[in-house]
Structure formats: structure tokens, C-alpha cells
Amino acid sequence: MRIRATVAAVSGALALSAIAVPAAQADAAAGDLKISKVSVNGGKDVVIGTTEMKKFKLSITATDPVGVRGISGFLWFGSDFNTSTEVIKPIVFDPQCVAVDETTTTCTDTVIAFPQDLRNAHAGSRWNVFATAVNNDGDKHREEYLKSDARLKRAARLTTNASPEPVKKGKTLTVTGALTRANWDTSKYAGYTKQSVQLQYKKKGAGSYSTLKTVKSDTKGNLKTTVKASADGYFRYVFAGTSTTPAVTSTSDFVDVR
Incomplete structure (x- = not known):
């Protein structure tokens, strides 16, 4: 897939630190910090044509007894996160976060898919969700193989x-x-x-x-x-x-x- 330069140019301290975490730390929980839920487009399939970019929401929920400071993520396609180059990200990481309660927070960001960067083979498949969370003590937790609850369709x-x-x-x-x-x-x-x-x-x-x-x-x-x-x-x-x-x-x- 041809990844647009604007998509690859991610901003935001949380997003940058998330991507920089070594692969060896993947899926390793930081104490009690957990990612409890992901939702793509509210669970509804994302329908994409041939020319217009498609914007949709990616929501991620995390929980920790000390509270959650922030969450960020994106979608990727394939079986191996370390070698996949097929991603759907926000242009700029700017999640809007809402506290569910003192321990749980949901953050929602807008991701953008470009039809010219998709292949027919992607249609009907559930993309993976990469997610990272930071609690109020500064501990981080990252997961790479969370499953989307929606599919991309032609x-x-x-x-x-x-x-x-x-x-x-x-x-x-x-x-x-x-x-x-x-x-x-x-x-x-x-x-x-x-x-x-x-x-x-x-x-x-x-x-x-x-x-x-x-x-x-x-x-x-x-x-x-x-x-x-x-x-x-x-x-x-x-x-x-x-x-x-x-x-x-x-x-x-x-x-x-x-």
C-alpha cells in the first residue's frame, strides 16, 4: 500500500511515544492498566468508493485504578504488525477523551482511509487495531492485535x-x-x-x-x-x-x- 506522507507524519507526544515503544514490549501490561474495548465507526461497516477519502471514528477505552491520562491508536492490515505497511491513521493524532468514571476513559479520534491506498483484497476483512494508553502515573500499555468490530466494504x-x-x-x-x-x-x-x-x-x-x-x-x-x-x-x-x-x-x- 502507498502510505500518504501526510498520514505518516504523525504529531502529538502520546502518538509518537506509542509508536516508538519497542516491539518486545508489545502487549505487556503496565500494572493494572488495560485496554478494555475498541470500536471502529460505531461498529458499523465502513463503505468506501473510488475517489473520495473516507473519515470515520476509532474509539478506544482503557482502565486503571489510578485513572487514564490518554489513549491513541490506528488500524493496520495483515498478520504481522512489525512488517505491515498498510495502515489507516488520523492525519494528526488528536483524540477527544471522555472519562467514564474515575478509573476508565474512552478516547475517540478520526481516522482517514484513501481509496487509492486500498486493495480489493482488503474488502470484508476485519482490520487490526493498534492501541496505546498512558495512566496518570505515566505508565504505558500497548496492544497491537485488537480486532476491529467493523469491516471495510466496496x-x-x-x-x-x-x-x-x-x-x-x-x-x-x-x-x-x-x-x-x-x-x-x-x-x-x-x-x-x-x-x-x-x-x-x-x-x-x-x-x-x-x-x-x-x-x-x-x-x-x-x-x-x-x-x-x-x-x-x-x-x-x-x-x-x-x-x-x-x-x-x-x-x-x-x-x-x-
């Missing part, structure tokens, strides 16, 4: 077009569409092939959609099926998502049936 797009419009009642409607998703390796959107997508319909004035059928995307991500026109209403495609790609619903297409 953004998806979905379209629907029903034709002809208007159409006579009982005649055939052709409903086309396309399911595409972000390709982090090429920085473009490409067809998501061989995926099951639901075609849904809502009659004009009705409160909810019903599923008419399930359609498979072709080798280019295109969708196509036919239905009989019955009454004025809305058609849309709905994709339930996969482990690497989030669920997405297309904008509905209204059909005037005469």
Missing part, C-alpha cells in the same frame, strides 16, 4: 429502468438495471457479476414494496427481466449485499399504466 451502485412508459395494462414491461461496485485496484466502478438482486414493486398509493422475482446480474453486472403491467406503480431493484459489498437499493422508476 461501495455499490444500483439502477432501475422500466419501459415502455406509458404502457397498456396487461402488456409486457422490460425492467433493466445495473449493479456495479467500487474496484479499489483500478479506482473505477465495475459490474458486480452473478449476484442475486430482487425486483420489487409498489402500487401507486400503497405503503410498501413487494418482491416480484429474483434476477441474476450478468457478466457485466447488468440486470434484465420482464413483468406484466397491472397498475400504476413503482419498480426498483434491491441488492442484499455480501461480505465485501454493502446492501444497496436503486432509485424507484414510476410506470404509468393505461
Whole structure:
């Protein structure tokens, strides 16, 4: 991964001291100082497209009988912290800390992921969280292999077009569409092939959609099926998502049936 210079240029005394801790000290507790919880994006998957950087929150909670002075951290990908160069960090380490009680503190920072620094192989995986904490006595504790509670996913797009419009009642409607998703390796959107997508319909004035059928995307991500026109209403495609790609619903297409 190409790490941006701005990301690598970390500031803040706590962050610098954390990164400088020798690997031999990793995961060694400083007395009763413990990192008790990490949360990425509030536990919700992080959806990233092809061009826009994505900001999201990293929260880390630590506890110690003498109280916690500060906490800092970042995300990294791989199986070996000492050799991994794939990281997602804040531009500047500036965590906002809130005392839960006299012994426990949660610090939250904003980290930034750049699509051009991601690979498709990262999608759906749980990144590791590096975290370091300092108690009120100045003791430090560092952990490297904490697991994220959220995954990074490739953004998806979905379209629907029903034709002809208007159409006579009982005649055939052709409903086309396309399911595409972000390709982090090429920085473009490409067809998501061989995926099951639901075609849904809502009659004009009705409160909810019903599923008419399930359609498979072709080798280019295109969708196509036919239905009989019955009454004025809305058609849309709905994709339930996969482990690497989030669920997405297309904008509905209204059909005037005469």
C-alpha cells in the first residue's frame, strides 16, 4: 500500500511515544492498566468508493485504578504488525477523551482511509487495531492485535429502468438495471457479476414494496427481466449485499399504466 506522507507524519507526544515503544514490549501490561474495548465507526461497516477519502471514528477505552491520562491508536492490515505497511491513521493524532468514571476513559479520534491506498483484497476483512494508553502515573500499555468490530466494504451502485412508459395494462414491461461496485485496484466502478438482486414493486398509493422475482446480474453486472403491467406503480431493484459489498437499493422508476 502507498502510505500518504501526510498520514505518516504523525504529531502529538502520546502518538509518537506509542509508536516508538519497542516491539518486545508489545502487549505487556503496565500494572493494572488495560485496554478494555475498541470500536471502529460505531461498529458499523465502513463503505468506501473510488475517489473520495473516507473519515470515520476509532474509539478506544482503557482502565486503571489510578485513572487514564490518554489513549491513541490506528488500524493496520495483515498478520504481522512489525512488517505491515498498510495502515489507516488520523492525519494528526488528536483524540477527544471522555472519562467514564474515575478509573476508565474512552478516547475517540478520526481516522482517514484513501481509496487509492486500498486493495480489493482488503474488502470484508476485519482490520487490526493498534492501541496505546498512558495512566496518570505515566505508565504505558500497548496492544497491537485488537480486532476491529467493523469491516471495510466496496461501495455499490444500483439502477432501475422500466419501459415502455406509458404502457397498456396487461402488456409486457422490460425492467433493466445495473449493479456495479467500487474496484479499489483500478479506482473505477465495475459490474458486480452473478449476484442475486430482487425486483420489487409498489402500487401507486400503497405503503410498501413487494418482491416480484429474483434476477441474476450478468457478466457485466447488468440486470434484465420482464413483468406484466397491472397498475400504476413503482419498480426498483434491491441488492442484499455480501461480505465485501454493502446492501444497496436503486432509485424507484414510476410506470404509468393505461
